[in-house]
Amino acid sequence: MTDLSAPIELNDGTAMPRIGYGTYKVGDDEAQQAVEAALATGYRLIDTAEMYGNEVGVGRAVNGSGVPRSEVFLTTKVWNDHHGADKARAALEASLERLGTDYLDLYLIHWPSPKQGLYAETFEALLKAKEEGLIRSAGVSNFLPEHLDAVHDAVGVYPSVNQVELHPYFNQPELRAWQAERGIATESWGPLGQRTGSVLAEPAVTAAAEAHGMSPGQVVIRWHLQHGCVVIPKSSKASRIAENFEVFGFALTGDEMAAIDALETGKRQGIDPGGNER
Ligand SMILES: NC(=O)c1ccc[n+]([C@@H]2O[C@H](COP(=O)([O-])OP(=O)(O)OC[C@H]3O[C@@H](n4cnc5c(N)ncnc54)[C@H](OP(=O)(O)O)[C@@H]3O)[C@@H](O)[C@H]2O)c1
Numbered sequence: 001m002t003d004l005s006a007p008i009e010l011n012d013g014t015a016m017p018r019i020g021y022g023t024y025k026v027g028d029d030e031a032q033q034a035v036e037a038a039l040a041t042g043y044r045l046i047d048t049a050e051m052y053g054n055e056v057g058v059g060r061a062v063n064g065s066g067v068p069r070s071e072v073f074l075t076t077k078v079w080n081d082h083h084g085a086d087k088a089r090a091a092l093e094a095s096l097e098r099l100g101t102d103y104l105d106l107y108l109i110h111w112p113s114p115k116q117g118l119y120a121e122t123f124e125a126l127l128k129a130k131e132e133g134l135i136r137s138a139g140v141s142n143f144l145p146e147h148l149d150a151v152h153d154a155v156g157v158y159p160s161v162n163q164v165e166l167h168p169y170f171n172q173p174e175l176r177a178w179q180a181e182r183g184i185a186t187e188s189w190g191p192l193g194q195r196t197g198s199v200l201a202e203p204a205v206t207a208a209a210e211a212h213g214m215s216p217g218q219v220v221i222r223w224h225l226q227h228g229c230v231v232i233p234k235s236s237k238a239s240r241i242a243e244n245f246e247v248f249g250f251a252l253t254g255d256e257m258a259a260i261d262a263l264e265t266g267k268r269q270g271i272d273p274g275g276n277e278r
Pocket residue numbers: 021022023024025047048110141142163164188189190191192193194200215217218232233234235236237240243244
């Protein structure tokens with residue numbers, strides 16, 4: 001059986017922790033404190049983005065934590081207005097500067113932004129940065145299979161990671177299987193599914209929580225791990241940051257997994273990556 005506390009191996013051989021701390025809507029000052037708390041708890045994957053406006057705080061926490069940089073898996077993302085080879089390269093350099101580091105573990109294209117038609121060229125720039133040692137792995141976010149195939153057609157490889165909206169209300173079984181067949185790791189954003197409705201109050205979740213003596217949040221995070229996903233819950237509360245990391249001492253049964261899978265609504269809470277909003 002897979003040890004879910006051990007890193008997964010990406011398609012380029014890089015090891016990536018399966019659980020990380022997400023920093024969306026965590027401001028720069030707050031980010032420093034929160035990431036320090038996450039690193040002290042034991043998280044070794046930190047997820048930020050140039051769009052979050054908190055790379056300076058994240059970088060201060062990582063660099064001041066006492067955890068060797070080589071033990072932290074640091075991810076950031078290139079925003080939509082920096083697609084294209086030159087702009088993406090400049091955006092990467094600016095992120096490295098703000099984060100106070102000379103390399104990233106994973107750099108993602110935040111959205112495919114198909115209306116610009118530049119995501120394959122942008123991905124090629126990421127591969128060049130990887131060759132130069134500025135990033136260890138090149139990935140994407142919010143890509144649909146058609147975008148992933150277009151990248152593959154253009155550059156001959158699939159991205160190492162696709163970070164997508166994924167939670168019990170939108171659990172993406174087809175995409176997960178499609179990506180697994182092609183060696184693309186699935187990373188879940190919005191994993192607690194709290195944007196609309198409350199996954200954590202669903203009877204399928206609370207019953208499993210009660211059965212295992214865990215919290216609803218821990219049950220949902222464990223559900224992601226057992227589906228083979230990398231998961232990056234966010235909390236601004238130190239107690240929840242710690243709680244969300246304690247997910248390795250129990251396992252959901254097949255029936256509990258199926259009951260949570262059945263919460264699927266087929267509806268995204270975020271925007272459609274294939275549309276023109278981004
Ligand atoms: N690539 C993309 O386009 C994209 C989009 C969205 C997010 N992301 C990434 O994914 C990360 C996670 O997504 P997210 O921040 O949108 O949502 P999330 O992690 O699913 O949920 C965060 C919300 O859940 C609450 N929460 C956290 N732990 C809890 C627990 N144990 N019990 C009850 N409530 C809990 C938090 O409140 P408190 O803070 O009050 O604890 C917060 O309101 C982001 O931070 C970001 O790094 C990426």
